[in-house]
Amino acid sequence: MRQKITIGTRSSKLALWQAEYVADCLRKQYPDIQVELLRITTKGDKILDVPLAKIGGKGLFTKELEVAMLNSDIDLAVHSLKDMPTALPKGLSLSAITKRFDFNDALVSPVYKTLENLPKGAKVGTSSLRRKAQILNVRPDLNICNLRGNVNTRLRKLEEEHFDAIVLAVAGLKRLGFGDKITQIIPAKICLPAVGQGALAIETRSDDDEIKQMLAFLHDDKTTDATTAERAFLARVEGGCQVPVGVYAQIDEDDKLVVEAVIGSLDGKTLIRDSLIGKRENASQLGTKLAEIILQKGGLAIMQSLGLCCEK
Numbered sequence: 232m233r234q235k236i237t238i239g240t241r242s243s244k245l246a247l248w249q250a251e252y253v254a255d256c257l258r259k260q261y262p263d264i265q266v267e268l269l270r271i272t273t274k275g276d277k278i279l280d281v282p283l284a285k286i287g288g289k290g291l292f293t294k295e296l297e298v299a300m301l302n303s304d305i306d307l308a309v310h311s312l313k314d315m316p317t318a319l320p321k322g323l324s325l326s327a328i329t330k331r332f333d334f335n336d337a338l339v340s341p342v343y344k345t346l347e348n349l350p351k352g353a354k355v356g357t358s359s360l361r362r363k364a365q366i367l368n369v370r371p372d373l374n375i376c377n378l379r380g381n382v383n384t385r386l387r388k389l390e391e392e393h394f395d396a397i398v399l400a401v402a403g404l405k406r407l408g409f410g411d412k413i414t415q416i417i418p419a420k421i422c423l424p425a426v427g428q429g430a431l432a433i434e435t436r437s438d439d440d441e442i443k444q445m446l447a448f449l450h451d452d453k454t455t456d457a458t459t460a461e462r463a464f465l466a467r468v469e470g471g472c473q474v475p476v477g478v479y480a481q482i483d484e485d486d487k488l489v490v491e492a493v494i495g496s497l498d499g500k501t502l503i504r505d506s507l508i509g510k511r512e513n514a515s516q517l518g519t520k521l522a523e524i525i526l527q528k529g530g531l532a533i534m535q536s537l538g539l540c541c542e543k
């Protein structure tokens with residue numbers, strides 16, 4: 232067995248927390264192995280002032296890490312699953328998906344606390360088209376303004392730029408110790424999360440069987456099945472975070488997989504939302520099928536109006 236494992240990570244506080252978390256798990260599991268972090272800057276980290284939807288490009292936060300892995304500078308990369316493109320570069324695999332604890336989005340609104348309580352026309356910060364469309368659907372009066380940057384930056388801008396509320400993932404806030412700033416967990420019936428939100432993905436070289444085996448203890452079956460359906464949905468609509476697409480899958484009490492998803496128009500007036508239930512072993516087909524249904528019910532027209540084609 233190898234003596235040392237090098238984990239590649241972005242340098243944002245959230246990325247470092249995630250990489251440290253996996254490093255600690257590995258150190259506990261394999262006390263004799265040295266585990267190190269190597270910080271790598273990605274394009275997404277460099278372009279901070281442009282809404283992600285405008286930069287486009289898949290794998291904005293992952294590409295440089297993948298190059299390092301293919302060069303064997305690092306053995307694995309830790310990502311938020313939601314930042315992972317649905318198709319990985321040749322030679323790389325998703326080797327473990329960790330247990331998901333929090334999938335929802337959160338409102339941070341020190342004065343008004345909840346969406347319902349926000350005054351008419353309140354200034355709400357998010358650059359996510361998914362969050363924007365779903366929030367406008369229930370509160371068309373709100374003034375949604377762009378808010379980019381990592382979690383710490385966004386919390387700082389909440390005050391500096393006088394937002395009445397900002398929207399962030401519960402998972403990221405909690406990981407960084409900002410759980411107490413959350414004033415409302417936005418229910419999934421209002422806002423479906425991004426694909427894979429709240430789960431960590433560990434990426435390795437496809438042929439590195441040793442590291443894959445070493446990571447097996449971090450793998451969570453239920454989260455993997457659920458996020459497999461979510462990623463299949465996204466792969467079919469080819470949305471990324473550039474379109475208002477939300478999807479959430481979970482395993483119910485009968486061990487069935489329940490997938491819910493939405494495609495929305497940018498103004499939030501139209502939300503095409505539906506759900507499917509099926510067997511866990513058919514996760515991928517279930518996600519694809521739900522995508523077909525939602526596209527057919529009007530999702531395709533929305534995608535086309537955005538200049539995004541997903542006909543297959």
Ligand SMILES: NCc1[nH]cc(CCC(=O)O)c1CC(=O)O
Pocket residue numbers: 311312313314382398399400401402403404427428429430431
């Ligand atoms: N887009 C950036 C990003 N990538 C992962 C998370 C949060 C952690 C997660 O969803 O697992 C965040 C911040 C956010 O959306 O608020």
